[in-house]
Amino acid sequence: MWVYEKKLLYPVKVDTCNPKLARYLMEQYGGADGELAAALRYMNQRYTVPDKVIGVLNDIATEEFSHLEMIATMIYKLTKDATPEQLVEAGLGAHFVNHGHDLFYENAGNVPFTATYIQAKGDPIADLYEDIAAEEKARATYQWIIDVSDDTSLNDSLRFLRERENVHSLRFRESVEILKEERDRKKFF
Amino acid sequence: MNPAFEEERALMLQLQEADFVVVELTLYTDTHPDDQDALDQWREAIKRASKIRHQYESRYGPLSLASIPTEQAIEAGWRWNQTPWPWQR
Ligand SMILES: [Fe+2]
Numbered sequence: 345m346w347v348y349e350k351k352l353l354y355p356v357k358v359d360t361c362n363p364k365l366a367r368y369l370m371e372q373y374g375g376a377d378g379e380l381a382a383a384l385r386y387m388n389q390r391y392t393v394p395d396k397v398i399g400v401l402n403d404i405a406t407e408e409f410s411h412l413e414m415i416a417t418m419i420y421k422l423t424k425d426a427t428p429e430q431l432v433e434a435g436l437g438a439h440f441v442n443h444g445h446d447l448f449y450e451n452a453g454n455v456p457f458t459a460t461y462i463q464a465k466g467d468p469i470a471d472l473y474e475d476i477a478a479e480e481k482a483r484a485t486y487q488w489i490i491d492v493s494d495d496t497s498l499n500d501s502l503r504f505l506r507e508r509e510n511v512h513s514l515r516f517r518e519s520v521e522i523l524k525e526e527r528d529r530k531k532f533f
Numbered sequence: 534m535n536p537a538f539e540e541e542r543a544l545m546l547q548l549q550e551a552d553f554v555v556v557e558l559t560l561y562t563d564t565h566p567d568d569q570d571a572l573d574q575w576r577e578a579i580k581r582a583s584k585i586r587h588q589y590e591s592r593y594g595p596l597s598l599a600s601i602p603t604e605q606a607i608e609a610g611w612r613w614n615q616t617p618w619p620w621q622r
């Protein structure tokens with residue numbers, strides 16, 4: 345089970361109302377390589393992987409949920425004071441008529457989240473390679489968002505998230521090595 | 534900004550930093566289970582975060598319902614269902 349803690353993993357501040365930036369951030373909220381996809385992907389894998397890598401999947405999945413909360417906080421803060429006109433101008437007109445000021449699990453192009461973003465191949469090495477790719481893609485997306493954002497407060501939090509994707513990718517690559525080692529040991533003895 | 538608010542912010546930031554060290558070392562020890570030095574650092578980090586959490590919660594009230602609200606926090610009007618929630622800060 346999980347116990348809710350009333351704090352963010354890392355502080356989130358924004359300089360100004362900026363619905364366009366919020367729209368870009370939706371890629372990391374409900375997109376294919378976003379935080380929701382990451383959290384659900386690892387959470388689902390942990391049940392059937394070899395014992396040695398359960399911890400890393402369990403703990404990274406948990407961290408991804410705290411990233412999801414950070415992204416939601418960013419989107420909320422960037423859009424809460426926006427007028428309908430500002431939302432339309434930022435390309436969030438379709439979002440607004442469907443959801444008002446609510447958040448929604450969709451990507452930057454208004455495509456709703458789907459479970460088909462997540463693979464489960466019953467092969468831990470194949471699944472871990474997907475995880476590594478997902479982390480690298482999330483890292484790249486954070487970089488592109490930072491490149492088009494001039495909100496210095498927000499960029500600080502985005503750089504933190506970008507660095508976390510690097511660390512997760514590294515931990516997954518180590519997990520692959522752990523599994524390969526185990527597999528080779530079984531072959532020889 | 535009012536000074537009481539600023540004090541709370543500063544302690545929250547300290548807690549976020551201390552908790553983050555635990556998160557980071559937990560992931561590291563997940564894939565380096567035999568690294569004694571890392572395991573020692575990890576145990577120290579948990580102690581430190583727990584100390585700061587206790588400091589924060591005794592002053593400002595529980596952050597989760599795994600902690601007991603102190604008299605001080607209750608008297609100051611702490612309630613679970615009160616603002617600000619994390620996204621409102
Ligand atoms: Fe990640």
